[in-house]
């Protein structure tokens with residue numbers, strides 16, 4: 001290939017790349033029709049960490065060992081053997097529950113089961129998958145090549161790699177519905193919702209949980225409300241309590257295209273450590289552009305043209321045209 005041929009090929013490729021650059025990002029995906037999820041109400045959480053322990057039990061994960069002692073419920077962050085943690089917000093004297101000033105509050109961290117999951121979008125081999133019926137996002141070790149793209153594609157920093165394991169895999173909450181667990185498929189609720197004594201973690205369909213969240217946000221502070229616990233579809237008990245002053249925000253209704261795990265709180269979510277996210281998911285933008293590029297084979301074409309030119313030039317006895 002002569003230089004002018006290469007330039008022609010490259011120009012053609014560049015034109016296609018430009019087409020790709022102007023490609024329309026796809027729209028955000030909508031929640032799955034039968035999506036299941038959880039509602040975490042920070043104002044109900046008492047920090048007991050029963051959910052942390054139950055999560056370890058359900059997933060067969062080892063307890064945290066500190067100074068030779070088992071610290072079964074004391075993991076401070078997500079890791080290769082902890083899929084759910086309770087974090088604390090504190091301000092000033094930290095004396096008043098759910099007060100932004102001089103108060104404290106609890107926040108649950110586990111996979112949000114995004115409607116437009118970044119981890120799925122960046123995984124090159126479909127080891128991360130979103131169930132189109134339930135919306136649950138699961139990890140499949142048999143397909144994983146260990147690239148760890150998912151750990152950077154997740155806006156919540158959820159997927160964790162087992163660095164201390166020579167055959168390390170990714171670990172994340174799979175809503176208790178991975179091979180060998182399958183609580184949801186068997187009609188059970190998630191382990192963390194089952195043991196939560198206050199209903200701070202509530203299981204149900206995303207639709208019903210969203211309605212429940214909005215009912216709570218509409219309560220007047222001090223108004224008595226009957227809070228269910230367990231599975232919102234079949235709560236086996238509930239308790240009455242005066243409503244707090246909720247922030248008028250259901251986290252996960254819109255953030256980055258929405259999540260199946262929803263949070264409500266009396267503390268602004270940025271103070272609870274949630275990331276700044278717009279409504280558009282990174283997955284919808286990146287996938288739209290990538291798919292356009294690859295549909296025109298722009299990247300392979302340019303790469304092939306360039307490589308061909310270099311190889312030909314380096315192997316041409318006459319040195320080729322310069």
Ligand code: SF4
Nearest residue numbers: 045046048049051196
């Ligand atoms: S079990 Fe419920 S109340 Fe206890 S820490 Fe977990 S979410 Fe909070």
Ligand code: SF4
Nearest residue numbers: 111112114118119154
């Ligand atoms: S929170 Fe992270 S790991 Fe969970 S579905 Fe969303 S992008 Fe994936």
Ligand code: SF4
Nearest residue numbers: 055084173176190192
């Ligand atoms: S849904 Fe299951 S895996 Fe996820 S945090 Fe709750 S108990 Fe753990």
